Every structure is written in C-alpha cells, then in structure tokens.
Amino acid sequence: MERPSRLLLVSQLCIRNTAYDVSLSRSLLTWKRLTSSPMYRFRPNMGHSVPLSEIISVRGEEEEGGTKHKDDSSWKKIKDRGGQDSRQAFTVSYVERCRQHRWRCAEVTFTCPDTELCWNWVRSIREQLASISGRPRSLLVYINPYGGKRQGKHIYEHKVAPLFAQAGISTQVIVTEYANHARDHLRTDAELSNFDGVVCVGGDGMFSEIIHGLIWRTQIDSGIDPNCPDEALSPCSLRIGIIPAGSTDCICFATVGTNDPITSALHIILGDSQPLDVSSVHHNNVFLRYSVSLLGYGFYGDVLSDSERKRWMGLARYDISGAKMFLTHHYYEGTVSYLPARGAVGTPRDSSRCRSGCAVCQHNEEIRSDRAVKYEMDEASDCENDGEWRTVRGKFLAINAACMSCACPRSPKGLSPAAHLADGTTDLILVRKCSRFNFLRHLLRHTNKDDQFDLAFVEVHRVVRFRFTPRHCQSDSDLELELLGNSKRQIFSQICRDHPACGCARTYSSWNCDGEILTHAAIDVRVHCRLIKLFARGIEEPQVFEDLHNPCAI
Numbered sequence: 001m002e003r004p005s006r007l008l009l010v011s012q013l014c015i016r017n018t019a020y021d022v023s024l025s026r027s028l029l030t031w032k033r034l035t036s037s038p039m040y041r042f043r044p045n046m047g048h049s050v051p052l053s054e055i056i057s058v059r060g061e062e063e064e065g066g067t068k069h070k071d072d073s074s075w076k077k078i079k080d081r082g083g084q085d086s087r088q089a090f091t092v093s094y095v096e097r098c099r100q101h102r103w104r105c106a107e108v109t110f111t112c113p114d115t116e117l118c119w120n121w122v123r124s125i126r127e128q129l130a131s132i133s134g135r136p137r138s139l140l141v142y143i144n145p146y147g148g149k150r151q152g153k154h155i156y157e158h159k160v161a162p163l164f165a166q167a168g169i170s171t172q173v174i175v176t177e178y179a180n181h182a183r184d185h186l187r188t189d190a191e192l193s194n195f196d197g198v199v200c201v202g203g204d205g206m207f208s209e210i211i212h213g214l215i216w217r218t219q220i221d222s223g224i225d226p227n228c229p230d231e232a233l234s235p236c237s238l239r240i241g242i243i244p245a246g247s248t249d250c251i252c253f254a255t256v257g258t259n260d261p262i263t264s265a266l267h268i269i270l271g272d273s274q275p276l277d278v279s280s281v282h283h284n285n286v287f288l289r290y291s292v293s294l295l296g297y298g299f300y301g302d303v304l305s306d307s308e309r310k311r312w313m314g315l316a317r318y319d320i321s322g323a324k325m326f327l328t329h330h331y332y333e334g335t336v337s338y339l340p341a342r343g344a345v346g347t348p349r350d351s352s353r354c355r356s357g358c359a360v361c362q363h364n365e366e367i368r369s370d371r372a373v374k375y376e377m378d379e380a381s382d383c384e385n386d387g388e389w390r391t392v393r394g395k396f397l398a399i400n401a402a403c404m405s406c407a408c409p410r411s412p413k414g415l416s417p418a419a420h421l422a423d424g425t426t427d428l429i430l431v432r433k434c435s436r437f438n439f440l441r442h443l444l445r446h447t448n449k450d451d452q453f454d455l456a457f458v459e460v461h462r463v464v465r466f467r468f469t470p471r472h473c474q475s476d477s478d479l480e481l482e483l484l485g486n487s488k489r490q491i492f493s494q495i496c497r498d499h500p501a502c503g504c505a506r507t508y509s510s511w512n513c514d515g516e517i518l519t520h521a522a523i524d525v526r527v528h529c530r531l532i533k534l535f536a537r538g539i540e541e542p543q544v545f546e547d548l549h550n551p552c553a554i
C-alpha cells in the first residue's frame, strides 16, 4: 500500500452519477466507490487500480468536440443521464487483460464538480505519462499488403492506426510494393534518427525483411563486416513492433502469447521491450541470412519450398504441403557439428518456460557479460575457447534449430517449448530417419502435452553455434558430383528401391529460415545474444493478469 503522502491528487469524482474517491500517485490511478450512499453500504467495495504504466491516454471531453468516437457509450451516458457540462469530464484509456494473453483498450470517464479540477486531473495524468521512459513518439511502419490473408492494410488502418493516434504517436507508413522493399529501404534510404521504432505489419517473412534491413544497417554504421561469421555484431537500438498479418506469425505468438493486432499495438504504445537472440547463417564465410525462429532443413525446408508454389491456397498451403512431405518421407545424409552452450542455465528438456522477465534469460546474460569483461573478448570466441565441438553423422528427416519456442496457433507449445527468447542459445533438434508412423508420433506431440523429444530417434541440444554439411559436400564435392554424372538418377532410384518402407534419400533439401528459402545446404550458424529488441514483454504468467474485478467480455 502506498502512503497518502505519495499521492499527487485526491478528489471525489463521479463515474456514471456514482461518487468515487479517486487518487493519483506516481504509479497508480485508483478509484473506490464512496460507501456513504445507503444503496451501496452492504456491498463489498473493492475499488479499482490501474498502473500508470498501463494507461494509454487521457483526454478532457472538451478536446473531443464533434470528433468523439461514435460508440463511446460512457460519454453519451454522462450527457444523457446527468445533463452535465461535458467539459467537466475526462476519460482515461487503459489496458485491460482478457483471456489468452489478449489485451483490450478499456475506458473510464470521470465527471468533476468544476472545470479547473477537471483540467488539473488531465494535466497531472499527462505529466506522469510523459515521465514514463521508453514510450515511442514516432514510428516507421511497413505494411506487406500480400502477407497472410492479404489483410495487412485493412488491419493496420482499422485496428492499429486509431490506437496510435489516440496515444499521440506519429507515424510514417510505407505499404511495400515488392518483396524486399522494406529491407532495402531500411538498409539505405530510411532516415532512422527520426524514429523511436519500426513496426512490421505482416508475417514472419516480412519481419525477416525488417531485421535484415535493420541489422545490416547497424553493422555497416558500426564498421562491422557482416560477412565474417566470427565478428561480434552490434545490437540494434531501434525496437521493432509486430502487428501479426501473416500465415504463421510465430515470432509474434511466441513473444506476446497471442496473434492479435490490437494486443500488439498496445504493447507498442506502452513501450514494452523484449530482447531477442538472432542466429546468423553463413556459407563459406559469406553471409546468407539471419534467423530468429525456425531454421529447418529436411522436413520444414521441403514443406516451405513446396508451399511457396501453393501460395494461392492461402494458409492451407502449409497443411497440404506438410501432408505431402510427410508422405514423401525424404531423408538427408550429412554431418552436424555443434558447440554446446556451456555454463548456461537451462536445458531443452526443462519443464519451465520462458516467460515475461525470465530469470534464466537474465542469468545467462549476466554470465555472458561477466565473462566478456573478464576475458575482454567477444562472447562467441569466449564460448569457443571454453567449449568442445561435437559431431553427429547420420540420416535425418529433419534438422531444426529454434532460437525461441516457435509457438504458434498450429503448435501452441512450439518446436522447442523450453527455448528462451534471450539466453544466447538455440535448440538444435535432430530427427533421425525413422518410420512414417514414428515421425507422425513426433509431429503429433507438437500439438499435445506429450514430449516430442522423448523418442529414440530424436535428440536435442542447446547450442551456441552449429554447422551442417550435407554428405555430398563432405569430401571433394565437385569431384564427387562429376563422378556421379549421368548415373546420378540411377543411383538415387536404387536408393529408393532399397528403402521402400523408409522413404527416399535425396542429396539436398533447402533450409527454411524464418519462412524464407535458403538454397545453400552447407551452413555455419552462430547465435548472437539479444541482437534485436521487440516492443513486447514475453508471455505473461496467467496469474499476473487474472483480475476478477476487471473481467473483459470477449
């Protein structure tokens, strides 16, 4: 409980003709019904508090004039019932938590006995809001009009822009005209010093464009060569907000807990900040891509390649291609070498989950920065000195790396349920060749409570770096390919005949890198701890937002 001395304002104000004690401190706005009325004497009077950090805006009714939103019933009620002067009322908009991590904008209108008191309240709340650090004032918004169900523009205009306007955020909106438009604009053209953050309206592929533009720009500005896999990258200072309008939207789902444009807009307005690990992918010392969610070879690579040809099917393309690739049952031979995450707390088999304010992420970050200071070296070379590379050879149906859980509506616990958003590691999941039945068991476990790693043909390692070399690159690949020559087809059909029950061996798959296809099979992957930041706070624990007095009808 706060002491009364810390209160900035205390008044008796009315909400819908009922008198309330209303108080404002540096952290809370509280209103509690006056119990003097005989009508309420025997009812519990719990009161209602809203943290200042969750107030979106305050407005005096005078400001609204004729532009007031049509369905604002609280304002109408004041005029109809009380017939009071609307200039003596002010409305506070704040975040209300709903089921399944969704947020909505709630409003409460207070009427005041006189105009001066009313403006005193508006001024005081505004001063407190202005003193909150980290809220964006100006945002650069990129909309992919072709992502997901092609609703990006509509979602932004109808659900997000009105909230940004209400919160007094100015925006520059760019509707992309072609693939990589946003990436190239961020790389070279955008005047980033004018903005407090970047907003991405689209799916994981669009988000990937944004981080490629931002990370590249930051490295060039800091004099870092992005082509060198051993360079420690410079973290991006601008935060990124994701308004989900794609097909999978797993980065939004895994960092907010839901794919809902209004919830994401509210996290942006409140100025939330969630650091994220990013993997860089290189091939022969040439930079290929960055990844924050799924980096998948074999099954998920093949699903993506196949589904890109079926874009016209919309969201169903992943299920159709998924079923097709499941039946095709290709496996791939190669070598995976990895550097285990040594000293880091947590394993991929933990039952605990990465949640808002995650202690594991914080702990691992502290360990890393302590080490970096001690040895005056960058994090990766430190890890490499400490660690030992391990090697696994074999035939794989899938090789997946997940920097985060990759939770999404299709798999609410994700590819690696215990992965952390910002611990500097990625979970490397190796699914060895097995029967279709067993692979189906593994896949199905992504959708229920059973452990998808508790199967003899699946192994999972928490790593900071890994490399993959397909079998035909292991020796002198050119020579080998030459030797194979025209007899290649014959050999493969032979392999297919040799393994009728197990599917078919193919030389190469492609990597699915956050929903974008990578054609190089041999790659070198390194995790960069907390390279970017999102306007998010991680998934909140359910008890944090269970407010029985504040139910939200959805």
Ligand SMILES: CCCCCCCCCCCCC/C=C/[C@@H](O)[C@H](COP(=O)(O)O)NC(=O)CCCCCCCCCCCCCCC
Binding pocket: 203, 204, 205, 206, 246, 247, 248, 249, 250, 293, 294, 300, 303, 304, 318, 319, 322, 323, 326, 406, 408, 410, 411, 414, 415, 443, 444, 446, 447, 512, 513, 514, 515, 516
């Ligand atoms: C039998 C049911 C099995 C369900 C298995 C579900 C596992 C789902 C794990 C999903 C991890 C998703 C990681 C995120 C990847 C995204 O970055 C990326 C791009 O997103 P964007 O389109 O928004 O730009 N999305 C993707 O690559 C999509 C991957 C979707 C994979 C779907 C696989 C469906 C498998 C269906 C198998 C059916 C077997 C049927 C047997 C007769």
Ligand SMILES: Nc1ncnc2c1ncn2[C@@H]1O[C@H](COP(=O)(O)OP(=O)(O)O)[C@@H](O)[C@H]1O
Binding pocket: 143, 144, 145, 146, 147, 148, 149, 175, 176, 177, 178, 179, 180, 181, 201, 202, 203, 204, 205, 206, 207, 209, 245, 246, 247, 248, 249, 515, 516
């Ligand atoms: N204006 C545009 N025209 C065509 N493609 C675009 C445009 N803007 C972005 N893209 C590309 O669209 C692809 C899919 O975008 P995304 O928003 O992730 O949707 P989805 O989740 O449906 O895949 C990305 O590869 C992105 O680079």
Ligand SMILES: [Ca+2]
Binding pocket: 277, 402, 403, 404, 419, 420, 421, 422, 423, 424, 425, 426
């Ligand atoms: Ca991680």
